Amino acid sequence: MNFSATAPLNNTSTYSVGFAIKKLTRLLGPVGIILHFYVYALVLLSISRLALIVWQAERTLAEDSWPQILLNGLRIDISVLSYLFIIPVLVTCIALFFNSNKETLRIFIKIWLITAVTALVFFEAITPTFILEYDLRPNRLFIEYLIYPKEVCAMLFTGYKVEIISCLIIIALAIKFLTKLFNTHWQASTNLPRKYKAALAIVLILMCALGARGTLQHRPINPAMMAFSTDHLVNELTLNSLYSTLFALKQMQLEMSSADFYGDMPFEEALAQVQQASNLAPEQYLNKEVPTQAFHQASYKGKPKNIVILLQESLGARYVGALGGLPLSPSLDKLMTEGWNLTNLYATGTRSVRGIEAITTGFLPTTSRSVVKLGKSQNNFFTIADFLQKQNYHTQFIYGGESHFDNMKSFFLGNGFADIVDHPKFNKIAFEGSWGASDEDLYIQAHQEFTQLAHNDQPFFSLVFTSSNHTPYEFPDGKIDLYDKDKNTRNNAAKYADYALGAFFEKAKKSNYWENTIFLIVADHDSRVAGAELVPIQNFHIPAVFIGEGIEAKKDIRLTSQIDLAPTLLSLAGISGDHPMLGHDLTQEIPDNKLRALMQYDKNFAYITNTNKVFLQPDKEALVIGKNTLPEDEKKSLITRVKAHAILGSKLYQNQAYK
Structure with a gap:
């Protein structure tokens, strides 16, 4: 009797949650799919980081550093995703406000979201191999290798066939899943009144801007802010691999030789x-x-x-x-x-x-x-x-x-x-x-x-x-x-x-x-x-x-440079x-x-x-x-x-x- 009494309640509860999600999605319209992708990407990056922590347990658990890695990593991931998604958020908000062509908006948002999340999947997929080789996440070395495509391709196809095939399979599965996710949850329009569309746009843009900056301190979030260990790999794990590569690219632009x-x-x-x-x-x-x-x-x-x-x-x-x-x-x-x-x-x-x-x-x-x-x-x-x-x-x-x-x-x-x-x-x-x-x-x-x-x-x-x-x-x-x-x-x-x-x-x-x-x-x-x-x-x-x-008191008038101080x-x-x-x-x-x-x-x-x-x-x-x-x-x-x-x-x- 108890079972029959509770069954309708469970069904009603499940129905209510599902109905609420669908109602929210219809209310937000095309913004809803961006939030879906944001959450899925955040979960993906967290799972990847957790797997790397377990894999490198000898180093990540040595000083109980794994909670700090996860917390710092979450902040970095939010920053990266806010940067990646702020463009589709802006475009969507403008389109909603001016009732722009919905099919054009759908194609743009679909390509952008699937490409962005696939890039995250790709860089996380190659990370274990990169760590085995260099004890680091993908960074400037990844970029520098692109200068020599012939040599690098020959090296990869010779020594990393399994890794290449595995990566291609992961990317193919990711694209298939993301495409299905988009098609399932896409809503071309929203039921929000015009005045609420403006408020929604302002809130979303501010959230993206704050999320991208990652902090209210003097400088935006950066790898140094997340570093806490003398083990460089432990500090690297707080990042994600797309971030570490793009940050390296930015740094390389500031390295022009004398x-x-x-x-x-x-x-x-x-x-x-x-x-x-x-x-x-x-x-x-x-x-x-x-x-x-x-x-x-x-x-x-x-x-x-x-x-x-x-x-x-x-x-x-x-x-x-x-x-x-x-x-x-x-x-x-x-x-x-x-x-x-x-x-x-x-x-x-x-x-x-x-x-x-x-x-x-x-x-x-x-x-x-x-x-x-x-x-x-x-x-x-x-x-x-x-x-x-x-x-x-x-x-x-x-x-x-x-x-x-x-x-x-x-x-x-x-x-x-x-x-x-x-x-x-x-x-x-x-x-x-x-x-x-x-x-x-x-x-x-x-x-x-x-x-x-x-x-x-x-x-x-x-x-x-x-x-x-x-x-x-x-x-x-x-x-x-x-x-x-x-x-x-x-x-x-x-x-x-x-x-x-x-x-x-x-x-x-x-x-x-x-x-x-x-x-x-x-x-x-x-x-x-x-x-x-x-x-x-x-x-x-x-x-x-x-x-x-023991230091003799004296005045030294010789011409000297700051680089002389450490040897002295x-x-x-x-x-x-x-x-x-x-x-x-x-x-x-x-x-x-x-x-x-x-x-x-x-x-x-x-x-x-x-x-x-x-x-x-x-x-x-x-x-x-x-x-x-x-x-x-x-x-x-x-x-x-x-x-x-x-x-x-x-x-x-x-x-x-x-x-």
């Missing part, structure tokens, strides 16, 4: 020129795979020391009293008298990522974006963190904001930084601005980290990156006597940043890590760079000082070994004719020496400005050396030969 602007030079010639300009003999470069690699002997012979880099946001020499700038830096001025003060140092660029590139990798600046943001350098690219990690150092990045900004998190995790301590991990934040924790909070967290690390026998390396001296220049009240009347100005922010730096060193000098640590205080770049010059060199002048127990740090800390950095170890005697500074300013490149300034511009002859007119052969030789420095970085990057 040779495209200044004229090409054979790799061997460029390499020889740069090697000769270094402070090592050419025969010391023995590794053909990594041609700039050589053995570097540290000057300090004692027990290896901890290394801390305090990277100062936008602190050009113009804000440093000791360098002839405004009286905004009493703390740094004092520290400069206590340490090894470089008074003639120049940044390599005008962006934070360019400064990070120079200071952590020692890489030559190029016309493309910094390697922090480029595709080929996200793994197996040399950084001092990776070098020190292999020397048994604990490696760390501390930042008061979101570390995914400017792709820092992804680059660092892929290249030797084992520990990322950013805004969400801070123990306490007393003042939070647009860019995150104030410099004081940053240094308090850093002091806590260093104190804890000093209890271990393992030495540590930490990069600490400030942000208070950045527009909109927010900092806590009552900390400094304002230099400008209005509080939130560049000058006041620089003065507050200096105050926070001084407060940190007061504690650091009394700490358990002080006597075993080498500190480098250095700016990433100057603030606003402007001027009529090809490269406004005066705006590249920045402060830097090495300080710590390693030497001061007692770390010898093979590395590819071309900067000078400033603890050594450097001949005057080898002292130089390199600067990239948009597409212009400057190379300055004690006697000359050489400027390279796109598609123009080099400009040489010197104290004396050079003989033609010397001028030509100098231009060749400068050109080699300008283009070698691009060639090393493209050949993946800086590792």
Whole structure:
């Protein structure tokens, strides 16, 4: 009796749900089919990611990372689908509002949706094979292979017959299923009144836009924002393969070689020129795979020391009293008298990522974006963190904001930084601005980290990156006597940043890590760079000082570049070994004719020496400005050396030969 009583209820319930779905579909009309495809695509991508997680369980379950992979992956998938479907949503909304030709709309929507979802299916289908080969999702390598269709087709048909057949079957089944899905659920018209059509259109477009952006933070969703592991494959699994390929394509468009602007030079010639300009003999470069690699002997012979880099946001020499700038830096001025003060140092660029590139990798600046943001350098690219990690150092990045900004998190995790301590991990934040924790909070967290690390026998390396001296220049009240009347100005922010730096060193000098640590205080770049010059060199002048127990207090007036800092740090800390950095170890005697500074300013490149300034511009002859007119052969030789420095970085990057 019970069974007969409940059966009609179940049938009624099923009928009601089915009726509601059909009614909603009729109400939404052609928009309904887009929502159907959106949901099915989202389920497809989630199932594919879950299967990859299970397949790679040894890595994905090692640190219970699978929930984070699924959550981050869902955000990426929503973003991708919002991008893919925003065009048909726009077209459909316009067609509904103006009662356009329904058959034309049907054909357009059908082709678009089936093609888009089939592309997702294709890229997910080839992913396992790609992972087996490269330990990555499809990326720039997939695109680069398309340049050689003959060779690639021969390779595929020879070694991957099963995979090709399987992929073709999956695609055929997908097209058949998607076509049936479309034909079943397509509704050519909607019962909505005209005023509701407009509201529906606005809501759908806003949802697509927000879904595509993926976040309300400063930057749209990106791979760096989703990265959380030092295992690159774990981070890759949070993406989907269509996204990873399209993102790689976008990045490749920003990788024009310096040779495209200044004229090409054979790799061997460029390499020889740069090697000769270094402070090592050419025969010391023995590794053909990594041609700039050589053995570097540290000057300090004692027990290896901890290394801390305090990277100062936008602190050009113009804000440093000791360098002839405004009286905004009493703390740094004092520290400069206590340490090894470089008074003639120049940044390599005008962006934070360019400064990070120079200071952590020692890489030559190029016309493309910094390697922090480029595709080929996200793994197996040399950084001092990776070098020190292999020397048994604990490696760390501390930042008061979101570390995914400017792709820092992804680059660092892929290249030797084992520990990322950013805004969400801070123990306490007393003042939070647009860019995150104030410099004081940053240094308090850093002091806590260093104190804890000093209890271990393992030495540590930490990069600490400030942000208070950045527009909109927010900092806590009552900390400094304002230099400008209005509080939130560049000058006041620089003065507050200096105050926070001084407060940190007061504690650091009394700490358990002080006597075993080498500190480098250095700016990433100057603030606003402007001027009529090809490269406004005066705006590249920045402060830097090495300080710590055993560091001799002195003023060093030698001409130096940001790329010289990392080799010098390693030497001061007692770390010898093979590395590819071309900067000078400033603890050594450097001949005057080898002292130089390199600067990239948009597409212009400057190379300055004690006697000359050489400027390279796109598609123009080099400009040489010197104290004396050079003989033609010397001028030509100098231009060749400068050109080699300008283009070698691009060639090393493209050949993946800086590792």
